[in-house]
Amino acid sequence: MTVQPRASAFQNNAVVVSHLRRAYGTRTVIDHLNLVIGQGEFVVLLGESGCGKTTLLRALAGLDPVQGGTIEVPGRPAVVFQEHRLLPWETLWRNVTLGLHVPDARARAADALGEVGLGDRLDDWPRNLSGGQAQRVALARALVQAPKLLLLDEPFAALDALTRLRMHGLVKDLVARHQPGVLLVTHDVDEALRLGNRILVMRHGVIAAEHRLRPDHDSAGVRAELLRELGVTSSH
Ligand SMILES: Nc1ncnc2c1ncn2[C@@H]1O[C@H](COP(=O)(O)OP(=O)(O)OP(=O)(O)O)[C@@H](O)[C@H]1O
Numbered sequence: 617m618t619v620q621p622r623a624s625a626f627q628n629n630a631v632v633v634s635h636l637r638r639a640y641g642t643r644t645v646i647d648h649l650n651l652v653i654g655q656g657e658f659v660v661l662l663g664e665s666g667c668g669k670t671t672l673l674r675a676l677a678g679l680d681p682v683q684g685g686t687i688e689v690p691g692r693p694a695v696v697f698q699e700h701r702l703l704p705w706e707t708l709w710r711n712v713t714l715g716l717h718v719p720d721a722r723a724r725a726a727d728a729l730g731e732v733g734l735g736d737r738l739d740d741w742p743r744n745l746s747g748g749q750a751q752r753v754a755l756a757r758a759l760v761q762a763p764k765l766l767l768l769d770e771p772f773a774a775l776d777a778l779t780r781l782r783m784h785g786l787v788k789d790l791v792a793r794h795q796p797g798v799l800l801v802t803h804d805v806d807e808a809l810r811l812g813n814r815i816l817v818m819r820h821g822v823i824a825a826e827h828r829l830r831p832d833h834d835s836a837g838v839r840a841e842l843l844r845e846l847g848v849t850s851s852h
Pocket residue numbers: 640645663664665666667668669670671672
């Protein structure tokens with residue numbers, strides 16, 4: 617079974633997952649998972665190593681086949697990975713519009729690169745970028761597709777702490793402006809609290825806990841609960 621993009625069932629949802637099952641051979645990694653993400657909603661997925669986060673993200677991206685259930689996405693999701701995956705032999709604007717066959721590709725790349733603060737680097741090369749800049753180009757490449765669903769697989773994990781904070785601000789602004797539904801996979805509880813409208817804790821391939829965050833949420837309280845749910849003792 618593969619993921620079939622279906623636009624018809626959609627009103628305001630970026631993705632609807634029903635009873636998803638994903639197995640590697642005889643080993644089931646995700647079982648009967650249900651998830652709905654709305655347009656403009658920022659959902660963060662936490663969970664201990666090996667619980668199935670990347671497996672879920674790859675299934676939603678349509679990169680892997682699934683063995684049961686359905687995934688409905690309006691159009692093609694865009695994905696940003698931990699590594700930028702830019703082609704070193706293409707300029708930045710060409711990297712951003714790779715696979716986008718439209719006559720005004722350069723203008724669209726200019727808009728997208730402008731939104732991530734790199735509007736003056738269209739003809740530059742990936743090798744001349746810092747890690748943070750390269751991830752911003754990766755974000756521009758995702759944005760230019762105008763995705764309804766944006767999948768982020770630990771995109772800030774390799775960045776230094778200060779750059780990571782700046783990227784949080786940028787991504788938050790971009791999501792507020794473009795309103796895709798977002799699923800962010802991370803190990804960073806504070807990143808989850810800073811960015812998420814909703815935080816999911818995954819354990820052994822199922823969603824074991826869910827926190828909806830209001831703007832005035834008690835950050836310290838939710839943080840302590842999350843650490844407990846993640847099996848980390850919070851004695852300080
Ligand atoms: N290609 C594969 N073939 C077989 N098993 C796999 C494959 N990819 C992942 N797995 C298994 O599926 C389970 C979930 O892996 P996954 O990478 O989704 O975890 P994760 O939660 O993203 O972990 P991490 O936080 O360490 O990245 C693990 O037990 C892993 O060994």
